[in-house]
Amino acid sequence: MTTASHTTNDFHGETHLPGLEGTNPLGFLAALGVQVIFEKESEQPRLWWSDDIVPHAIVDGNFTVERITDQALKLFPLWAKSPALSPGFGGKAKDDAKFSTPEEIKKYLKTSQSCQYASSFATALLAEDSLANKGNAKPTDFYFTAGGMQFLKIARELLEKCSSENIQSGLQGPWEYESTLPSMMWDVTDDRQYALSAADPSKNKKQINPGPEALAIFGLSTLPVFKGADITLTTGCSGKWKRANYTWPIWKYPASSDAVKALLAHVTHALEKRSQWYKSWGILKILQSRIFRSDQGGYGTFSPPQVIWQS
Secondary structure, three states: OOOOOOOOOEEOOEEEEEEEEOOOHHHHHHHHHHHHOOOOOOOOOOEEEOOOOOOEEEEEOOOOHHHHHHHHHHHHHHHHHOOOOOOOOOOOHHHHOOOOOHHHHHHHHHHHHOOOOOHHHHHHHOOOOOEOOOOOEOOOOOOOOOOOOOHHHHHHHHHHHOOHHHHHHHHHOOOOOOEOOOOOOOOHHHOOOOOOOOOOHHHOOOOEOHHHHHHHHHHHOOOOEEEOOOOEEEOOEEEOOOEEEEEEEEEOOOEOHHHHHHHHHOOOOOHHHHHHHHOOOOEEEEEEEEEEEOOOOOOEEEOOOEEEEEO
C-alpha cells in the first residue's frame, strides 16, 4: 500500500505528488508519464523527487493535480486510438504486438512513427529486426503479460476507462486498490513474496490503481528498446529475459524531460565508473528491482527494490 506524508498539492511553487513513490517501478513510470503528457505543449513540467525515506515525485507548482488530470484525460483516448496501441493488422497481433515477421514489425514502427500520438510508445515496445527464438517480435523487458493477458489490449482498456478520480487519487495517494480493470503488472506489490497473506492471493480478483497504471504507459515511452546480439535491449534493464534487472535513479534537482531521459540512460551500465559523477548530477540514490518471469508463460513481476548506490 502506498503511503503519503503530504496532502497539500502546492508547496511554495512545487506540486507534490505523494502517490507516485519512487521506490515503486509503477510510481516511477507514472511520474515519467506526467512529463510525457505535456511534451507537445508549450509549457512543460520539470520533475524531481523528495528527499524522504520513501521519495515521491515533485513537479513545478503551476502543474497542479487538476491540470495534470485534465491533460491526461485529453490524451488517454488519443493514445488508445493511435496505430502504436491499435495496430491495424487484425488477428492476435493487434492485441499482443508479437508480430510474426520482420516485415510486420517494420510496418508497425513505420505506421506508428507517422502518426501524431504515441510514436515514442512504439519504439519503446519493439525494435526493428529484434526477434524471439520462434521468429516473432521480441518486446521490451517491461512486457509482463502472457497467455490471455494481452499487452496492447490491456493498455487500451486502461486508457479508455481511467477516470479523473482514478488519476487524482493515484497522484495524491494513498493508493486504494479498488479497481478490477486489467493491469500492466508493473506495481511492485504484484510480487507474491512482497504481499504476504494467510491465503493464496492468486484465487482473489486482482485489484489495481488505474491512474498510475495509465500514466505509466506514457512513462514507458521514455525507455526505448534496441536490437542486441541475441536479445532486445531495454533502456534501464540488464540481464536475461527471465532473470533481468531494472535500474533507475532518484534525483533532487528539477529536471526537464530531456535531462530526465539523459539520467535514465546513464545509470544502468558501468555503475562503478560513473558513480563519481552522480552527486554532481543531483542523484540521491539508484534503485534496482529484479524482474522475475514464470516458467508458465512468462508472466513478469518486480521484486522489492534495493538501493545499489546512495549519495
